[in-house]
Amino acid sequence: MRSNVLGSAADFRRGGHSSRRPLDSHLAQLFMRDLRADAPPQLPIFRSRLQGELLARLLLGPDREHTMLDLAVMLRTDLGSVVREVDRLARAGLLTLRRTAAGRLASRDTATPLHEPLAQLVMHTFxxxxxxxxxxxxxxxxxxxxxxxxxxxxxxxxxxxxxxxxxxxxxxxxxxxxxxxxxxxxxxxxxxxxxxxxxxxxxxxxxxxxxxxxxxxxxxxxxx
The missing domain is CATH 3.30.460.10 (Beta Polymerase, domain 2)
Structure with missing residues (x-):
């Protein structure tokens, strides 16, 4: 799960962003802080503690949709970090995203064969x-x-x-x-x-x- 973000970091350092508008200092700090987040001691294969707790919120308990803002409030973190983490997990096929007039809604993807084993793993760690x-x-x-x-x-x-x-x-x-x-x-x-x-x-x-x-x-x- 670390490979996606590490690949993005490598592109960032190689100058792959040169054709884009430069990031302002605040956004750059948030991005790099997210990259430097330590792996959680519960299970270091997760990219960060936020990723583990986000998966726990979405994979365990009743199946329901959450807005990005709701997740940020519940996990006590900033909205940008939640959006980036949800996007990574959705690209990996672990979550589903649905666009509505109120914004994007995230929920578990029960169709993936990884759902059950991942939910069990998250249950025992987060x-x-x-x-x-x-x-x-x-x-x-x-x-x-x-x-x-x-x-x-x-x-x-x-x-x-x-x-x-x-x-x-x-x-x-x-x-x-x-x-x-x-x-x-x-x-x-x-x-x-x-x-x-x-x-x-x-x-x-x-x-x-x-x-x-x-x-x-x-x-x-x-x-x-």
Missing amino acids: GPKAVVAEEFGALPGAAEIHLFGAWAERYSGVAGEPPGDVEVLVVGAVDPGAAFDAAQESAARLGLPVHPVVRTVGEWRDDTDPFLRQIRACSLVRAR
Whole structure:
């Protein structure tokens, strides 16, 4: 996935832009900053963290279209970076673009044979488990963090419809308000509602709570 942008960089350095109008300094800085973005530690084969999180937003969860501006706001980055990344992925046949009066809309391309394996790869690197571990893992007093419900089932390989939310169990002496804030941050990054459940270590070990017994009986994915 790095080859497209590296090829563009090579053309840029060779002077392939000489027949075009020169870039102003601001656009040039944005372009070169995008080239210098580090590969993400989750999986270095992705060109950048932005690319991984963009794929997660479009490939995971309910299938829907997003405007470029919506993606920029949700991913907390500039519009130009999103447009360039979406264009690269669309040229690679991983996303589809549809032009409307309101602008271009990006969505997943389920027709490509790469869709399913790429979605699985993204799920395990930039999906809810990674985001939840990062956001909830910073909470003081959190002893364990688990995903349960439909997302845990999909992650564990249980077939079914794409889940419409993410359910998180936080075990420890955690302030419910802080857990709610972490859920809001996670939801902003994932584009899906995140519902936290907070229980103390003693409550989690107590096998008499019907709700917790139900959670244990189904797919449970530990995030931390």
